[in-house]
Amino acid sequence: MDSKTYTLITGASMGIGRAFAFECASRGMNLILVALPDAFLDETKNKLLSCYEVGIVAFGVDLVQQEAVERLFAFCKEHEFRINILINNAGMGTGGRFETIPLERYQAIVDLNNRVLIQMTHFFLPIIKREEKGYILNMSSLEATLPLPYKAVYTASKSFVYAFSLALREELVRENVVVSVMCPSAVVTNAEGLRRMAAHGAKGKWVAKMPEEVAAIGIKNLLLGKGITIPGRLNWMLVKIGKLLPTMLKLKLLERIFRVYRDH
Ligand SMILES: NC(=O)c1ccc[n+]([C@@H]2O[C@H](COP(=O)([O-])OP(=O)(O)OC[C@H]3O[C@@H](n4cnc5c(N)ncnc54)[C@H](OP(=O)(O)O)[C@@H]3O)[C@@H](O)[C@H]2O)c1
Numbered sequence: 001m002d003s004k005t006y007t008l009i010t011g012a013s014m015g016i017g018r019a020f021a022f023e024c025a026s027r028g029m030n031l032i033l034v035a036l037p038d039a040f041l042d043e044t045k046n047k048l049l050s051c052y053e054v055g056i057v058a059f060g061v062d063l064v065q066q067e068a069v070e071r072l073f074a075f076c077k078e079h080e081f082r083i084n085i086l087i088n089n090a091g092m093g094t095g096g097r098f099e100t101i102p103l104e105r106y107q108a109i110v111d112l113n114n115r116v117l118i119q120m121t122h123f124f125l126p127i128i129k130r131e132e133k134g135y136i137l138n139m140s141s142l143e144a145t146l147p148l149p150y151k152a153v154y155t156a157s158k159s160f161v162y163a164f165s166l167a168l169r170e171e172l173v174r175e176n177v178v179v180s181v182m183c184p185s186a187v188v189t190n191a192e193g194l195r196r197m198a199a200h201g202a203k204g205k206w207v208a209k210m211p212e213e214v215a216a217i218g219i220k221n222l223l224l225g226k227g228i229t230i231p232g233r234l235n236w237m238l239v240k241i242g243k244l245l246p247t248m249l250k251l252k253l254l255e256r257i258f259r260v261y262r263d264h
Helices: 015-026 039-051 068-078 103-129 152-171 191-199 202-207 211-224 233-244 247-261
Strands: 005-010 030-035 056-060 082-088 134-139 177-182
Touching: 005 015, 005 103, 015 030, 015 039, 015 082, 015 211, 030 039, 039 056, 068 103, 082 103, 103 134, 103 152, 103 177, 134 152, 134 211, 152 177, 177 211, 191 202, 202 233
Parallel strands: 005 030, 005 082, 030 056, 082 134, 134 177
Antiparallel strands: none
């Protein structure tokens, strides 16, 4: 049995997940990196190994495939990895008028953002509970706090993650596992995100964050036991203001602001 403890990160080969991997490795954590089986995963593993003296295991898998989470779990069990931190980061989204996007795309979003996240948590929570102290960090979005026109399925999938995380956190409040949820605004990661941010012009830049900033605050707050992390003071204020506005007025404003996604 491997006596070390590991942090398991999904979607660890790019964007925020990769930044989480570097942040955790810089804190001396051993890592199990999970992402699609491609060159990005190998590159991330090799780069981490060249920078930090920590244990790194890479597991390439399409998490949306049937029994993918079961296979990942069996792999961890076979190697008797001790896991004390789970970061459910893998996720995807899309923008545009609801009916113009193929149903298969929506199914893939709900599968990855919700089904896989629930499966990961269900499989790994008992393993994490064996440790003296355990942590689960779920990746939601600022959009979880807003029903966002032209991103209806993504925003709903992130609301699911938000509600699930807070409910589970309270269930486990007297146990040794902290559940925390992150709600970043736009993060400069993939090409689609960059296109969406550019569509908002200067406003997009005010709220945007770099993956490294998001990962650093996410891990810091997770280890402090905080329930909700919204990176950036301006973003935090936007959420507070949003809660004060009447829902129908808020929706009208949001539709105007996010109309740029309509024909995206
Ligand atoms: N970027 C933003 O503006 C933003 C804002 C708020 C919240 N978020 C959330 O933050 C999380 C990360 O976003 P990101 O922008 O960093 O994403 P990203 O740059 O697109 O990276 C996604 C990561 O997930 C992996 N992945 C995708 N589909 C997978 C699958 N089916 N099975 C296994 N791994 C898979 C990718 O692997 P490959 O590299 O091999 O493709 C990659 O490592 C998501 O949950 C997203 O919804 C993002």
